[in-house]
Amino acid sequence: MSFVSLVTIPQNTNNPLQDAIVQSINLIDYSFGTGVRRVVIKPNLCYYWDCTTGQTTDPFFISSLIDVLRQRIGYDIDIAIIESDASAMRCKYAFRMLGYEKLAKEKNVRLVNLSEDSSNGIDVSCNGRNYNFLLPKTIADADLKINVAHIKYTVDPIKLTCALKNIFGCNPYQKKFKYHNDLGNVIVALNKAMPFDLTLIDCNVAAGVQPRKIGLVMASKDPVALDVVAARIAGLNPDKISYIALAEREGVGTRTYVAKGGEIEFYRALYPRITFIMKSKGRVKRVLVKVGMGRRLGLE
């Protein structure tokens, strides 16, 4: 059984995000321990969409987290913000366009493109299959690994992008679309290869079917439990998201959770959930795009 905290960002404090992060961490009884020198933070950078879309982590959230880490652990810790190139996204542009270059200068932290990091091969098995990934040195050397994810819908059969899926971006291999036919297994395998210590959810702006400010911060040591709660908030049945169950079977975490702080139902009511009609329209559009009519219909 794992703790999952849900905290509403306060309105009337000097550092609302910092306060929400601290409260969410306290609620799960998380301790940063001793001897932490190197910290990596993995935000969710998705293409070149800024944080107002709800698709990417707000650099201000990361900035607040850095302040919390320095207060709790020490001001001399080495902090690296990590991301890798993707099929359609280049880190060098995403870091700059999404405000991370500016953040790195202001907070004196490193930005690491994992696709350019030195790495060693790592073998991992998942669901009866064997995988060989590259483990970036920055991740391998870190004493503390923090995953800062979002709650987003994504394509079938994955359905949900949250804590587990965000680790997909730690795979330094750029042409990630090659994994898309085996995405569930690969996500779980990567979580086994690169287990993170703490996951935070920046759901100040939720993505959903449209962005909406819901002011939620979540925390858990267990990405599986966190994804179960996230799925419920997004109006999805976590039992129907196969890779969450697979992650539990593979020992990444447990689907049994204790929610602390806010009520799941409260945030579920705020989350811009997908409806049956929207789903149907989306399917029609996807088919039209697939058969090459997207641009001609003005969908692209």
Next chain:
Amino acid sequence: MKTIRLGLIGVGGIGQLHLKHALMLPNVEVTAVADSSKSALDRAKGFGIKNLYVNYSELLRSSDVDAVLIALPTHLHLRCTREAAEVGKHIFLEKPIAVTVDEAKEVIASAERYSVKLMIGYPMRFNQHFLKLKDDVANGLLGDVESAHATYVCSGPFVHRADGHSPSPVPDWWFNIELTGGGVLVDLGCHIINLMRMLFGEVVDIKGRFGYRYNMDFEDSAVCLARFSSGTLATIDVGWYSQEYLLRLDLLGSVRHATVEHMPPPTLHALAQMLTKGISSFNMPHYRELQYFVDCLQNDFDPFPSGLDGLRDLEVISKAYKNSLSL
């Protein structure tokens, strides 16, 4: 009527759309396609194009091509246009005409030197609503147009998710101002400036306020204030920051006001248009401009928007960059 044998150079985003339209046009035979991308050539092969080239110079040497449609990155416009003109191919060149004003002049000079026709791709000049607006302004239906407001915002090269299909990679050249000549004012602003010049005459003065939301070397938003020879004062508001597409002109006249938009129709509406007309209203201006270019070649007319039109637009943009306002 003589069949025009067309070669397409560059079949990425907009080039692919032109290819589809060219294949629909009567009296046009797409004889060749050139693109440095193998996947782009494979797509062209899927449309039944037999002569495929990785190097556009080879396409230009082909005797099966009367005219070329150039939809390459902006920094390649001059080189490709010059080569095409030298071998006597008529040219349809995507906007903007070139990276700089000097290069634009060279583009025009090349076409003139070898007596080939040159048309710059400004599809909004073929949008029937904007054309009606032009007539209304010219015929005095609006009275004196004191002020006009043009808005063109979308995600530009940073193509946003459309109901689940993956985002498109942005080619590196888009991030290099030396290769593009500017940011959103060049990419989207040139459409608006060209339209407004059609409505109100030449730009007498222009000032611009530029936004850098994405922290790049080029502007991703711009609001310009322009005075036209007709006396109209206009705002030109363009941006790459929005997931929602909007292209709209608001004209405020002493007699009447007018608002014209160019927006994608609802999907089902677009589908119905595709099934009945083979093309959606959103892309009709692109189809018409190509049809017009072919007409010009068949009837030996000088096409518009001409190279000079493209040059004027670039001069206005250059002036706006120089007259940057800080607020």
